[in-house]
Amino acid sequence: MAEMLDFLGKILPELYRGLLTTLQISAVALLLGLLIGIPTAMLRIYGPRWLRWIATAYVELFRGTPLLVQLFVIYYGLPDIARALEGIGVAAPFLVLSQLASAYIALGLNSGAYQAEYLRSAIQAINTGQIMAARALGMSKLQAVTHIVLPQALRLAIPAWSNEVAYMVKYTSVVFVITVPDLLARGQFLISKYYKPMEILLVVGVIYLLVVLGLTSVMNQIEKRTRIPGLHMETERA
Amino acid sequence: MDKLPDIVRSLPYLLQGALLSIAITVLALISGFLIGLPLALLRVYGNKAASSFAQAYSVVLRGLPSLVVLFILFYGISSVIKIPPFLAGCIALGFCSSAYQMELLRGAIQSVSPGQMLAARALGMTQVQAITAIVLPQALRLAIPSWSNEAAIVIKDSSLVYAVGLAELLRRSQQVAARTYQSFIVYSLCALIYFTMTFVTNRGLDRAEKVFRLPTPMEEAH
Numbered sequence: 001m002a003e004m005l006d007f008l009g010k011i012l013p014e015l016y017r018g019l020l021t022t023l024q025i026s027a028v029a030l031l032l033g034l035l036i037g038i039p040t041a042m043l044r045i046y047g048p049r050w051l052r053w054i055a056t057a058y059v060e061l062f063r064g065t066p067l068l069v070q071l072f073v074i075y076y077g078l079p080d081i082a083r084a085l086e087g088i089g090v091a092a093p094f095l096v097l098s099q100l101a102s103a104y105i106a107l108g109l110n111s112g113a114y115q116a117e118y119l120r121s122a123i124q125a126i127n128t129g130q131i132m133a134a135r136a137l138g139m140s141k142l143q144a145v146t147h148i149v150l151p152q153a154l155r156l157a158i159p160a161w162s163n164e165v166a167y168m169v170k171y172t173s174v175v176f177v178i179t180v181p182d183l184l185a186r187g188q189f190l191i192s193k194y195y196k197p198m199e200i201l202l203v204v205g206v207i208y209l210l211v212v213l214g215l216t217s218v219m220n221q222i223e224k225r226t227r228i229p230g231l232h233m234e235t236e237r238a
Numbered sequence: 239m240d241k242l243p244d245i246v247r248s249l250p251y252l253l254q255g256a257l258l259s260i261a262i263t264v265l266a267l268i269s270g271f272l273i274g275l276p277l278a279l280l281r282v283y284g285n286k287a288a289s290s291f292a293q294a295y296s297v298v299l300r301g302l303p304s305l306v307v308l309f310i311l312f313y314g315i316s317s318v319i320k321i322p323p324f325l326a327g328c329i330a331l332g333f334c335s336s337a338y339q340m341e342l343l344r345g346a347i348q349s350v351s352p353g354q355m356l357a358a359r360a361l362g363m364t365q366v367q368a369i370t371a372i373v374l375p376q377a378l379r380l381a382i383p384s385w386s387n388e389a390a391i392v393i394k395d396s397s398l399v400y401a402v403g404l405a406e407l408l409r410r411s412q413q414v415a416a417r418t419y420q421s422f423i424v425y426s427l428c429a430l431i432y433f434t435m436t437f438v439t440n441r442g443l444d445r446a447e448k449v450f451r452l453p454t455p456m457e458e459a460h
Contacts, residue, residue: 064390064433066397068408069425076415077422166301173303177401184305198317201310205302212301 011190011200018186019207025175025182026168028104033111033164038150040116045123046145055116062113068174070110075102075178103175111168118160122153155226162219166212173208183207245423248414255410256431262328262396262406267339267389269332274339279369281340282347292340299337304395307334312402327399335392342388346381347373379450386443390436397432407431 043055062070075097082095097105126149134144176185187204191197281292299307311330315321350373358368400408411428415421 061429061433064436065429066394066408066432068397068400069411069429069432072408072412073422073425073429077425080420080422170301170303173305174398176305184303197313198310201306201313205306205310208303208306209298209301213297216301 007194007196007199008203011194011203014186014190015183015204015207018181018183019211021180022169022172022182022184023211025100025103025107025172025180026165029107029111029172030165030168032104032108033115033168036108036112037115037119040112041119041123042145044116044120046141059113059116062110063117067106067110067171068177071102071106071174071178074106074109075099099175099178099180102178103172103180107168107172107175110171111164114164114167115161118157118164119153122157122160123149125156126152152228155228158219158223158226162216162223165219166216169212169215170208242423244418245414245420245427248418248424249427252407252410252414252427252431255405255407256435258405259393259396259407259432260435262324262331262399262404263389263393265325265328266331266335266392266396269329270335270339270388270392273332273336275343277336277340278343278347281344283365283369296337296340299333300341304331304334305398305401308398308402323402324404327402327404330402331392331395331399334395335388338388338391339385342384343377343381345384346377349380350376376452379447379452382443382447382450386440386447389439389443393435393439394432 040055040058043051044059045052047055078095078097082092085092085095130148131141131144134148135141139147172182173184175182176188179185181189183204187200190200194200277292277295280288281296282289284292308327308330311333312323312326315326315329316323354372354376355365355368358372359365363371396406397408399406400412403409407428411424415424418424
């Protein structure tokens with residue numbers, strides 16, 4: 001028992017640092033995803049045909065391919081483009097990304113596609129009569145969307161969005177394949193150091209589980225707080 | 239661009255990798271279903287202990303990253319019994335999928351009206367008979383749309399076994415990329431193959447749903 005606690009004392013500080021990286025990547029990617037997801041969802045519903053088409057292609061492409069492959073295209077693939085551009089005299093050093101930046105961008109773009117879908121179904125759940133009413137009251141289409149539709153849709157999207165938070169924390173674990181020092185990568189490092197794969201993986205698993213369950217219960221609270229009284233009845237009928 | 243013929247020559251190698259990915263997916267889905275269905279039944283019809291066991295199983299497995307489950311089971315399975323890494327990978331992926339399949343099957347089972355179970359029992363069927371003859375034939379049909387989602391997710395997650403060293407599509411793409419120094423083209427090609435697989439799966443199961451849909455509208459489902 002004492003031996004076990006001793007071992008835990010040795011590995012926990014390292015895992016804690018990994019956890020911070022995992023949470024940092026999750027937070028950045030979720031935020032990036034939100035910043036991409038909102039305009040994408042709007043474009044898919046209200047945009048002109050060609051923009052709708054581009055937004056749909058982006059969403060389908062990122063939802064239809066594995067995150068790991070997206071990560072590889074961005075981390076290993078983009079430098080190829082930079083080299084090709086250099087060949088024709090265009091310098092594009094911004095295409096050569098560090099591991100961490102690749103992780104942010106891959107996870108952010110991936111999450112953006114999913115968040116756009118959540119938001120799209122939330123927007124579509126809002127009665128179109130509301131936009132007509134807003135237009136009849138003299139609002140522009142943009143005003144109707146930002147003042148009437150989005151304030152409701154963003155709240156309606158919260159349940160789906162809160163699932164995305166838990167998913168994101170779990171999915172960040174793929175970044176260990178490009179040696180970003182997240183929780184899983186630190187665990188792997190400790191395994192090669194102490195050669196106790198099962199023990200360390202179980203500790204890593206427990207940490208993930210606690211974080212995911214903790215975040216889920218926080219998000220459930222937020223869901224309850226932000227629920228619009230009576231609105232769910234309207235969407236049920238629709 | 240001079241590497242292009244080289245990449246084209248690698249195409250059969252990549253497509254074989256895609257076949258392996260499909261094999262991994264199918265085996266993982268089947269083992270996930272075989273674990274998930276009994277657990278879903280326990281969750282709905284089991285006594286308190288069995289039901290909470292099934293629930294705990296689902297919470298734990300859905301709260302862990304698939305990669306962590308994969309590593310734990312892969313090491314675990316390989317250290318207990320000697321089976322080929324390919325099978326160990328499939329089964330591990332199946333466990334990851336089982337908790338999600340359990341949840342979607344539970345939803346489908348619960349959307350069959352409980353009155354049907356009562357009616358079946360009143361007609362003298364045992365609970366097992368009622369489940370296999372009345373509830374499941376409807377529930378499994380209802381589960382097809384969410385099951386098709388899960389199938390697409392498992393296709394994508396099959397790329398995770400890359401991390402335990404199986405030579406599936408992603409691993410082979412990496413080999414080709416390393417040989418041709420054309421990462422962007424090769425990984426984009428790899429993405430395209432995955433996209434085709436998830437797309438065809440979704441469309442195929444959409445069709446399956448239409449074919450197997452019950453001719454009468456199911457009022458209870460709404």
